[in-house]
Amino acid sequence: MQPLSFLLFVLLAFILQTAAFNYIAIYGIKPDLVLILVILNGFLRGPREGAFLGFAAGILQDLVSGGYFGLNALTKMTSGYLAGLGEGRLYRDNRVIAAGLTWICTLGAQLVFQFLLLLVNVSVPVPAALAYVILPTAFYNALVVLLIYGYFYRYVQKDQSNNAEFFNP
Amino acid sequence: MSRLTTGKTLFLLGVLVVLIIIGLHFSAGNTDELTPFESTTRETLSPVQRVVSVVSGKVTDFFAFPVRLYKLSEHNRQLEQQVTELQEKLAEYNEIKAENVRLKEQLSFKTSLAGQLNTVSAEVIGRAADNWFGIAIINKGSANGIQQDMAVITPAGLVGRVTNVTNHTAEVLLITDPRSGVGCLVQENRAPGIVEGVAGGSSVVNMVHIPSDLAPKKGNRVVTSGFGSVFPKGIPVGTVHKTRREESGMFKMATLKTFVDFNRLEEVLVITSSNVDPVT
Numbered sequence: 001m002q003p004l005s006f007l008l009f010v011l012l013a014f015i016l017q018t019a020a021f022n023y024i025a026i027y028g029i030k031p032d033l034v035l036i037l038v039i040l041n042g043f044l045r046g047p048r049e050g051a052f053l054g055f056a057a058g059i060l061q062d063l064v065s066g067g068y069f070g071l072n073a074l075t076k077m078t079s080g081y082l083a084g085l086g087e088g089r090l091y092r093d094n095r096v097i098a099a100g101l102t103w104i105c106t107l108g109a110q111l112v113f114q115f116l117l118l119l120v121n122v123s124v125p126v127p128a129a130l131a132y133v134i135l136p137t138a139f140y141n142a143l144v145v146l147l148i149y150g151y152f153y154r155y156v157q158k159d160q161s162n163n164a165e166f167f168n169p
Numbered sequence: 170m171s172r173l174t175t176g177k178t179l180f181l182l183g184v185l186v187v188l189i190i191i192g193l194h195f196s197a198g199n200t201d202e203l204t205p206f207e208s209t210t211r212e213t214l215s216p217v218q219r220v221v222s223v224v225s226g227k228v229t230d231f232f233a234f235p236v237r238l239y240k241l242s243e244h245n246r247q248l249e250q251q252v253t254e255l256q257e258k259l260a261e262y263n264e265i266k267a268e269n270v271r272l273k274e275q276l277s278f279k280t281s282l283a284g285q286l287n288t289v290s291a292e293v294i295g296r297a298a299d300n301w302f303g304i305a306i307i308n309k310g311s312a313n314g315i316q317q318d319m320a321v322i323t324p325a326g327l328v329g330r331v332t333n334v335t336n337h338t339a340e341v342l343l344i345t346d347p348r349s350g351v352g353c354l355v356q357e358n359r360a361p362g363i364v365e366g367v368a369g370g371s372s373v374v375n376m377v378h379i380p381s382d383l384a385p386k387k388g389n390r391v392v393t394s395g396f397g398s399v400f401p402k403g404i405p406v407g408t409v410h411k412t413r414r415e416e417s418g419m420f421k422m423a424t425l426k427t428f429v430d431f432n433r434l435e436e437v438l439v440i441t442s443s444n445v446d447p448v449t
Contacts, residue, residue, distance in 0.1 A: 027371065114301075
């Protein structure tokens with residue numbers, strides 16, 4: 001996937017997440033589609049591209065949503081890098097593996113997010129954060145990946161065969 | 170790639186991360202104002218968000234219809250039983266209400282909160298993208314008289330306050346957000362405290378700093394205290410679910426069940442002015 005189309009996907013995911021995903025929220029928790037895109041992109045492209053495009057997606061989200069600038073950029077960069085470590089090591093045709101990786105990377109990203117919240121003087125107690133945000137989001141993201149990974153993988157493969165030159169940051 | 174280039178890339182990445190962390194730390198207290206870019210983006214995205222929000226609502230309604238039908242028949246049976254019980258209570262209530270009206274007239278109290286509030290209704294067109302913050306974007310802004318720090322309610326109770334405004338949108342900080350703090354009272358025993366959010370996604374809020382000798386009981390109602398200039402007095406917030414001692418040991422804290430269902434927040438009222446006396 002080329003960077004521009006990836007960022008377009010991120011923007012669409014952001015709009016869906018803010019305007020529509022509240023209807024599929026379970027106990028107030030909704031999946032983080034932007035994070036899922038970053039993780040899957042990292043998984044299929046490797047740590048360098050994963051981190052770079054994760055950073056770009058996070059910056060875009062920070063710019064559009066307002067609030068603390070850099071919070072999403074650093075979180076998404078970490079998750080893109082973490083997911084990229086799985087590239088070449090894990091079997092990428094298997095959706096269960098992709099879901100498991102998403103679970104771990106979401107967990108990592110959310111822990112980084114909580115740490116960064118301390119820098120902006122927002123305190124969420126760790127047990128509450130784990131119970132109400134981190135673990136439910138990780139499970140929900142993994143579930144979504146189980147459902148959409150096949151389509152995403154096929155799209156990326158098709159895109160790769162159409163674009164001989166890959167993006168290399 | 171040579172080792173030198175990799176080292177240079179890592180160094181640049183390190184510098185970038187440090188710069189963002191420093192920027193993040195220093196921009197922490199400055200989130201109440203949107204930059205021109207953020208403001209323009211929000212104005213541009215708001216019609217798209219509104220369309221997506223409305224379409225999603227319709228699609229959800231369509232797919233949830235059979236389930237709702239089954240639940241409705243169950244609900245209907247329960248309601249029929251409740252109607253019988255409530256009719257008895259209604260007669261009792263009418264007696265008490267009449268007595269109450271007489272007493273209030275004697276004391277010249279203004280009691281109807283709704284009658285004392287000027288409100289602007291607005292639709293929720295967007296929510297926070299993550300599960301950490303409790304934020305709602307509404308489709309009314311400064312062009313409709315909305316200003317920063319106006320209280321936001323629904324007929325059920327308190328929602329939050331306006332934190333920043335563009336011409337046609339406004340951002341509402343929900344009471345479930347960990348950055349939110351609202352001065353409140355327990356209606357039954359008048360115990361003061363502060364209602365704080367825990368994590369934006371969940372509907373859990375805590376009332377903290379309650380004096381130990383005034384610990385509320387399960388089921389007690391919590392309303393805004395009117396201290397400070399943002400929230401008028403008497404807006405219902407929630408009921409006490411459970412109480413425990415704070416870590417410091419000096420105060421009690423209570424977990425509340427909010428009156429507003431924050432997962433199904435579609436329309437809200439922004440209080441543009443109120444005549445509620447904050448100290449009565």
